[in-house]
Amino acid sequence: MTTLATRPRRDAAANREALLEAARRVVVRDPHASMDTIAREAGLSRRAMYGHFPDRDTLMRELIRSGVERFNVLAAEGTDDDVSAPLAIARLAVRLWGEAAQVQVNAALALDDAHVAETAAALAPLRARVLQxxxxxxxxxxxxxxxxxxxxxxxxxxxxxTAITRLDASAPGSRLAAVKAGLSIAGLSWRESVALIAAHPELEES
Structure with a gap:
């Protein structure tokens, strides 16, 4: 049975998540969006906003922290040491595509001078894996x-x-376009990229 004590806690948790989701959407459109704009996007009052996040910097740091967690998961999953480097890049790109929304948030925050260091830290595990x-x-x-x-x-x-943040994720073939773009920069011809994808159906659009 839900008590009066547990209901406010659940409501508070839901409001906090709603604010974070609203911030993710708004920051992609405007990296310098105000707290008021984010609160309106979430359908909550300024009082509710400041009850969870005392200032904008705290909110932005929480968005970055969540990005760190997601990218750390990607890096940990990217241990394809038994496959060729091109295939490892393609698989990593597919995993990254699955986190397109968070990538967009971090790309937008990278435009905010106050958070350059944090966004660089968020990408550190992924950068280390790509370099490997x-x-x-x-x-x-x-x-x-x-x-x-x-x-x-x-x-x-x-x-x-760039591919993930600029391509329409809902458009057919967009994920494969992102994969091919990465492989092209890595040194593969478009024919080699097509052959690699054809040989590994798991890379195809689902």
């Missing part, structure tokens, strides 16, 4: 070697992030 894949791919000549591993890893990351 690129280093292995350059060593076995399956990825391009005309630039350093650090440079190539960063270009792959930025290409994938």
């Amino acid at each position: 894949i690129v280093t292995a791919g350059q060593r076995d000549q399956t990825l391009r070697t005309d630039m350093s591993a650090v440079q190539l890893a960063r270009l792959i990351e930025e290409t994938a992030r």
Whole structure:
């Protein structure tokens, strides 16, 4: 039986999550959105907003923290050491596509000078994994070697992030377009990318 003590706690938790979800939507549209704008998006009062987050910086840091958790999961899942570097990149891109909403939030927050350091930290596990894949791919000549591993890893990351934040996720073929973009920067021709995807049906659109 729900008591009067437990109901407010549940309502408070629901309101907090509603504020975070509203902030994610609003920040993608406007990285500098005010607390009032976010509260209106959530359908809550300013009092409710400030009851959970005393200032905008606290709210933004919570969005970044949730991004860290999601990216850490991606990095931990990306242990495809028994496959080729191109396939490891393609699989990671597919996983990243599944977190498109959070990637968009972090990309938007990266435009906010006050949170550059936090967004960089959020991407650190993912960047480390991409660099690991690129280093292995350059060593076995399956990825391009005309630039350093650090440079190539960063270009792959930025290409994938741009594709995810700019493509319409609901459009047919958009996920594969993001995968192919990353593989192209990594050094594969479009024919090689098509062949790789055809050989691994799990990469196809579901």
